[in-house]
Amino acid sequence: MAEEPVDVLIIGAGASGAAFAWSLAETRMNILCLEQGDWMNPESYPGMRMDWEASQLGDFALSPNARGRREDYPVNDSASPIQASMFNAVGGSTIMYAAHFPRFHPSDFRVKTLDGVADDWPIDYQRLAPFYDVNAHMMGVSGLAGDPMYPPKAVPLPPVALGKLGETLAKGFNRLGWHWWPSDSAITTQEHEGRAPCINAGTCLLGCAQGAKASTDITYWPPALRQGVTLKTRCRVREITVGDNGMADGVIYYDADGVERRQQAHVVVLACNGIGTPRLLLNSKSKHFPGGLANRSGLIGKNLMFHPYAMVTGIFDEPLEGYKGPTGCCIMSQEFYETDRARGFLRGYSFEIVRSFGPVSTAMRGMQWGRVPWGAAHHRAFAELFDHTAGMVGICEDLPEPGNCVTLDPDLKDSDGIPAPKVTYRLSENSNKMLAHCVARATEVLEAAGAKETVTEAPLPFAGWHLMGTARMGTDPQRSVVNEWGRCHDVRNLFIIDGSIFVTAAGVNPTNTIQALALYIADTIKKNLANLFD
Amino acid sequence: MSDATHKPGLSPDEMRTLASVLDEIIPPSGDGRLPGAGQLGIAGYIDAALRKTAELKSMIAQGLADLDNLARQRNALGFAALSREDKLRLLNEQAFVLPLTFHTYIGYYQNAQVVAALGLQPRPPHPQGYEMKPNDLTLLKEVRRRAKRYREYRCICE
Numbered sequence: 001m002a003e004e005p006v007d008v009l010i011i012g013a014g015a016s017g018a019a020f021a022w023s024l025a026e027t028r029m030n031i032l033c034l035e036q037g038d039w040m041n042p043e044s045y046p047g048m049r050m051d052w053e054a055s056q057l058g059d060f061a062l063s064p065n066a067r068g069r070r071e072d073y074p075v076n077d078s079a080s081p082i083q084a085s086m087f088n089a090v091g092g093s094t095i096m097y098a099a100h101f102p103r104f105h106p107s108d109f110r111v112k113t114l115d116g117v118a119d120d121w122p123i124d125y126q127r128l129a130p131f132y133d134v135n136a137h138m139m140g141v142s143g144l145a146g147d148p149m150y151p152p153k154a155v156p157l158p159p160v161a162l163g164k165l166g167e168t169l170a171k172g173f174n175r176l177g178w179h180w181w182p183s184d185s186a187i188t189t190q191e192h193e194g195r196a197p198c199i200n201a202g203t204c205l206l207g208c209a210q211g212a213k214a215s216t217d218i219t220y221w222p223p224a225l226r227q228g229v230t231l232k233t234r235c236r237v238r239e240i241t242v243g244d245n246g247m248a249d250g251v252i253y254y255d256a257d258g259v260e261r262r263q264q265a266h267v268v269v270l271a272c273n274g275i276g277t278p279r280l281l282l283n284s285k286s287k288h289f290p291g292g293l294a295n296r297s298g299l300i301g302k303n304l305m306f307h308p309y310a311m312v313t314g315i316f317d318e319p320l321e322g323y324k325g326p327t328g329c330c331i332m333s334q335e336f337y338e339t340d341r342a343r344g345f346l347r348g349y350s351f352e353i354v355r356s357f358g359p360v361s362t363a364m365r366g367m368q369w370g371r372v373p374w375g376a377a378h379h380r381a382f383a384e385l386f387d388h389t390a391g392m393v394g395i396c397e398d399l400p401e402p403g404n405c406v407t408l409d410p411d412l413k414d415s416d417g418i419p420a421p422k423v424t425y426r427l428s429e430n431s432n433k434m435l436a437h438c439v440a441r442a443t444e445v446l447e448a449a450g451a452k453e454t455v456t457e458a459p460l461p462f463a464g465w466h467l468m469g470t471a472r473m474g475t476d477p478q479r480s481v482v483n484e485w486g487r488c489h490d491v492r493n494l495f496i497i498d499g500s501i502f503v504t505a506a507g508v509n510p511t512n513t514i515q516a517l518a519l520y521i522a523d524t525i526k527k528n529l530a531n532l533f534d
Numbered sequence: 535m536s537d538a539t540h541k542p543g544l545s546p547d548e549m550r551t552l553a554s555v556l557d558e559i560i561p562p563s564g565d566g567r568l569p570g571a572g573q574l575g576i577a578g579y580i581d582a583a584l585r586k587t588a589e590l591k592s593m594i595a596q597g598l599a600d601l602d603n604l605a606r607q608r609n610a611l612g613f614a615a616l617s618r619e620d621k622l623r624l625l626n627e628q629a630f631v632l633p634l635t636f637h638t639y640i641g642y643y644q645n646a647q648v649v650a651a652l653g654l655q656p657r658p659p660h661p662q663g664y665e666m667k668p669n670d671l672t673l674l675k676e677v678r679r680r681a682k683r684y685r686e687y688r689c690i691c692e
Contacts, residue, residue, distance in 0.1 A: 047660040051644050107685040114685065124688055144671070149683045161666035170673045179677060182669070199663025209660040323654075324664040338685055359643035359652055367639060374559040374635045375622065379568060386652065 006032040006230075009251060009265035011237050011280065013037075014092020015511050016497045016518035017271030018216035018224065019135065023522035025227035027529070032263070033229065034253055036236035037071040037089035040207060040217060047203030053360035060096060060206045062462050064088070071234070073414035073421075075275060077464070080425035082306045084275055084464040090233060091217035093273070096205050097465065098328025099186040099213045100352060100509045101141050103132050103153065103516075107338060108506040111399075115339045115346050118399050121503045122475050122484035123520075125151070131519040135512060139214035140192040143184035149334040157189045161200055165320040165390050166330040169353045172449025178335040183352065185329035186214035186511070193219075202355055204327040213326075235261075238418050239284040240268055240494070246288045247533075248494045254416045267525075267532070270496045271518070274304065274467030277500040278406045279421040281471070294471075294488040299481050301407055303400035303469040304423065305505040308431045310394040310458035311354075312442035314451030319387045322356025330355065336441060337507055345433040347397040349507045351442060354391040362386045369455050392446060393460070394438030396431055397507040400469050427459060435459060466510050471500035486521035492533040497521050541585040544577075544595055551598045553577045554614035558621050559631070559638045568651050571642045579641035580634070590633060597630030 008024060010017045013035035021033055046055035057066070062085040064072035071088045087093045106125040111118045133154045135141075142157035159182035162170065173180040187204075188195045189212075198212040211218050225231060234256035241262075243249040250264035270277045278301035284293035292300050333351040336343070357365060362385050366372025372381045404425045412420040427435075435458045443454050474480025477489035482501050488494040497518040499510055506513070525532060544552060557572035584591035604624055605613040613621065625631055642648055646656035655662075 045660070047658060049658050050646060050649075051640075052658055054640050054644060057640075105684050106687045110687045114687065126688060144674075146678065148677065148680050151684065151686070159669060159671075162669045163666050167670055167673060174673065174676055177676070179680070179683060181674070181677065182671075199661075200666050201659035201663040203659050210663070321666075324666055334683070338683070359649060359654075360640055363639035363643050364636070367635065372639075374631070374638075376561060378560055379563040 003261065003263050005250070005264035005266065006030045007265070008032070008267045008269060009034065009263060010269045010271055011251065012092065012271035012273070012276065012498070013090045013216070013221065013231055014271060014273065015094050015216055016514050017269070018091070018220035019138070019515040020269060020271060020497050020518040020522045021229045022138070022220040022224040022227075023519050024525065025224050025229050027526060028228065031229045032265070033231045034235040034237055034251070034263070035090055035231060035233050037087075038233045039090045040095055042207060042209045042211060045203070045207035045209040047201055047206055047209050052203060052206060053358045055206055056361070062096070070415050073418070074412055076409045076412050076420060076422040080423045080464070081427060081459055081461060082308065082425060082464040083462050084423055084467065085462065086273055086275065086467065089217070090221060090231065091215040093465070094215040094511065095207050095217070097511060098204050099326070100328050100332075101139070101184045101186040101512045102332065102350070102508040103150065103184070104506045104508065104513050105149070105337070106151065108504065111347070111504045117346050118504045119474065122473055128513070128516045128520055129153070131516040131523070132512065134519055135515045139186040139219050139515070140188040140195055141184055141186055142189040144182045147181040149179060149181065149337065155184065157192060159183070160185050160187055160189055160198060160326050160329050162330055163321055163325045165322040165325070165355060166353055168316070168320060169390055169392070169445065169449050170331055172445045173333055175448040176445060178333055178445070180331050180333040183329045183332045184512070185326060187326050187329060188212045188214070198326060200324045200326070202323050202325060202327055202358070204329070236414070236416055236418070237280060238416065240280065240293055241284070242286045242288050242293065242491070246491065248293070248491050258416065267493045267495065270494070270500075271498050274470045274499040275406050275421050275423065277496055277498055278470040279408065282408050283419055289490070294481060294490040294494055296490045297478055297481060299472060299479070301405045301470050302402045303472055304404040304406055304425060304467070305398040305400055305469040305502065306425065306464050307398055307466045307505060307507070308396045308427055308435055309460040309463040310396070310435045310438045310442065310456070311391055311460050312439055312446060313389050313391045313455045314446030314449065315385065315453045315455070316388050316390065316451055320356060320390055322387060322390055323358050325355050328352065328354050336437070343437055345430045345437065347399065347430070347434070347507065349394045349396040349434055349438050351445070352393050352395060354393055356387065356389040356391065359386060362389075390446070390449070390451070392442040394435070394442055395507055395509065396434045396438060398505045399428060399430060400472070400504065401428060406470050466499065466505070468499040468502040468505050468510060471496050472503050473501040474503065485524040486517070495521060495525070543581045543585050544598070547602070548595055548598045549577050549581065551602050551613050552580060554621070555598070555601070555625065555634070556580070556638055558625055559635050560642055568648060571638050574642065574645060574647065576638055576641040576645070580637050583637050583641070594630050594634055597628055597634075601625070601628060
């Protein structure tokens with residue numbers, strides 16, 4: 001049964017969909033968002049329970065395959081050394097991200113010009129800067145102004161607690177004379193827009209029951225709904241439909257009861273992340289687009305970029321109180337961010353200092369590392385690790401390669417019978433060299449900070465948090481899927497606003513840039529309403 | 535929806551053997567501060583966990599039965615009655631010890647008594663959270679002195 005047409009239909013209520021809906025709401029257009037997940041109840045987050053750490057193996061596992069919730073869809077990532085991580089709910093993956101919130105750098109938009117690889121973006125840092133500022137307020141970003149690695153920027157709230165762990169590592173960086181700075185974090189450190197400040201519970205990856213971590217269910221969605229946007233949950237879109245004129249005319253979706261429904265729309269906006277968006281486009285075949293919607297370039301699903309992560313954990317003699325504080329936000333270093341060809345690779349990486357683990361995770365990781373055996377030696381081995389570790393992750397810039405891609409799995413389907421995505425990915429030689437450099441430098445820092453031993457994991461297999469590049473932005477329809485403001489070259493009333501449109505990945509977490517892009521695209525649409533499809 | 539608590543768990547004999555095995559996986563600490571996993575009652579947690587995973591439950595139940603049979607064949611005593619050395623010798627031969635250790639660690643280290651013995655408050659992290667000391671930003675003195683480190687670049691296509 002077809003429902004009344006809406007002006008704008010947004011698919012996905014995560015980082016980008018929420019920001020976009022909020023920005024466009026002021027137009028008073030009829031805006032509907034369909035989200036396959038549901039609202040989360042912060043009071044039921046694992047941090048409220050004694051078994052909170054075990055939830056990382058169950059209902060809050062990073063991989064949707066491990067969680068197996070109805071709201072999630074499976075991803076065949078068996079052909080990738082990095083597993084895809086995402087969460088489906090109002091708020092999307094911001095429910096379980098670390099909220100590390102750096103911006104891209106000016107140079108990140110000019111990779112081809114500056115370093116001769118990949119492509120330049122069709123927009124630049126200055127274009128996005130005002131939208132980064134808006135996002136900083138809406139998400140409640142904490143940090144410290146004056147970082148010499150960035151142009152001056154708005155940081156509304158003071159930095160998160162560094163703690164003994166952070167200050168110990170900071171001293172290590174200082175001994176080497178290397179850059180470090182308190183992390184930009186989407187975590188409130190003071191009362192902000194009705195949100196309470198962080199209480200250092202250390203459960204960021206399991207949802208924040210305090211509401212200090214910015215997930216879009218508590219930041220953008222409440223004001224967007226107050227302004228009249230409609231959000232329907234547990235509605236999973238199967239395909240975007242196309243009219244005789246080759247324009248998108250709506251979607252077919254399954255509602256909470258599994259009933260197939262049709263929703264017509266004048267504008268369709270995809271906000272489903274770098275895997276969900278190409279999956280939906282490839283599932284939307286028609287006589288106009290037999291190879292998938294908006295795919296005349298053949299680039300839908302191609303150029304998938306993760307951030308290859310290296311993790312080096314230092315073991316210290318003294319306790320570091322590392323179980324306290326925001327899990328992934330503390331300090332970061334960009335000493336090796338910009339290209340130096342003498343290193344043997346192009347582009348660079350950021351270091352992020354992460355907290356250590358609670359008792360369960362210490363025992364599990366100790367077991368995985370072969371350092372916490374069962375039997376008589378158990379207690380001594382556990383005591384050497386618990387509260388005596390500090391972790392550093394290196395987040396390496398991935399470069400786009402057509403062979404790294406999202407396709408449709410021929411067999412795997414979600415709970416509504418919709419074909420699931422398959423990820424094919426390999427690490428490039430450039431990435432492998434960067435990871436090796438990153439591990440060596442991280443080890444130096446940890447030793448300078450006083451670590452007596454280190455444990456290395458690279459690439460980190462579960463770290464497929466950042467999904468980018470699979471419907472890239474550009475001015476040439478042969479070499480890109482969307483134009484410089486997110487409109488599909490092939491379908492002029494179809495917009496993409498998530499990480500799919502990234503041209504390159506930079507060496508920082510992408511959520512802040514995803515949201516700045518969504519706000520910028522919404523702003524451009526508002527300015528061009530009279531001739532949106534020209 | 536299936537309710538794991540209604541699925542059959544381990545038998546009383548298996549639970550007795552399990553408790554004895556758990557005290558070998560995590561024995562009491564030498565200083566008496568931390569109890570053994572069996573003594574702490576982690577067998578109950580394991581039993582509940584295994585009810586949710588039939589395949590693992592079958593593997594561990596079979597492993598416990600084999601362990602006890604082997605103990606009787608070699609020593610004419612059930613596993614629980616063996617000496618520490620004999621217990622360890624037998625356990626080192628058993629494949630089920632690895633997955634059992636995994637679940638034992640989870641059950642043991644989320645137990646309030648253990649958490650308290652580690653020096654933490656025996657409560658979930660929320661809603662109280664933790665106090666942390668104010669930041670010492672004087673550590674940034676040297677970094678602040680450095681010149682800007684980013685490459686400035688504007689779009690030339692506009």
